[in-house]
Amino acid sequence: LQSNYGFSCRCERCRVEAPLYDAQNMDQSFFLQSLEPLNHHWELGLDEASNLSLDLLSHHISQLEDILKHERLTNEERRYLRVGFLHLYIHYFNYTLLSVTTRNNKDEEEATKQKEHVLQLATQLHFSLVASHNASTEHLSILHLLYELASVLYPGTPKIRFWTEQLKRAHMVRYGPLGQRLEHVRTVMVHTRTILRQPDGLQNATHKFL
Numbered sequence: 001l002q003s004n005y006g007f008s009c010r011c012e013r014c015r016v017e018a019p020l021y022d023a024q025n026m027d028q029s030f031f032l033q034s035l036e037p038l039n040h041h042w043e044l045g046l047d048e049a050s051n052l053s054l055d056l057l058s059h060h061i062s063q064l065e066d067i068l069k070h071e072r073l074t075n076e077e078r079r080y081l082r083v084g085f086l087h088l089y090i091h092y093f094n095y096t097l098l099s100v101t102t103r104n105n106k107d108e109e110e111a112t113k114q115k116e117h118v119l120q121l122a123t124q125l126h127f128s129l130v131a132s133h134n135a136s137t138e139h140l141s142i143l144h145l146l147y148e149l150a151s152v153l154y155p156g157t158p159k160i161r162f163w164t165e166q167l168k169r170a171h172m173v174r175y176g177p178l179g180q181r182l183e184h185v186r187t188v189m190v191h192t193r194t195i196l197r198q199p200d201g202l203q204n205a206t207h208k209f210l
Contacts, residue, residue, distance in 0.1 A: 078128070145197070
């Protein structure tokens with residue numbers, strides 16, 4: 001922040017994250033810093049952005065998950081790191097799900113495994129967001145993704161109800177009490193899903209706000 005924007009932040013999350021980038025742990029520090037350009041991939045030049053691939057993103061996500069599993073990290077540090085690399089995870093989810101939708105039927109088993117992997121990572125990201133960025137725009141998007149994946153992978157199971165309830169809670173945190181009318185709650189959730197999970201969602205939405 002100091003080098004890019006001219007100020008230093010002393011919020012709780014920044015104070016917890018800063019030691020994780022400390023040069024005393026050279027391997028971890030170098031790796032986390034090397035991920036920053038991918039985490040803000042929209043800032044890359046056209047040539048660099050075009051070179052991003054699912055294999056590359058999978059490799060980096062795997063390395064990041066290995067760091068997060070290290071016993072020296074506290075649960076709080078793990079949560080903050082996940083949220084810190086939120087856009088890298090979202091980029092990986094998009095690449096992965098796009099790849100499985102373009103495969104033929106004989107790869108259906110592999111596609112299911114990939115969706116389950118995204119579901120697992122997105123679940124951990126959800127719990128991290130609850131702790132630090134609850135009901136943010138990105139959080140709502142992740143929750144809609146989790147509901148969609150659970151509906152495909154586990155139809156008719158309690159997992160659908162669980163993610164429906166998580167969506168409802170996040171919307172009530174963001175927008176306030178939604179009342180007892182189920183139809184009203186559903187209308188608000190459909191509205192945010194339209195904007196966040198559909199191409200040109202904002203243009204297609206009845207109300208132009210989120």
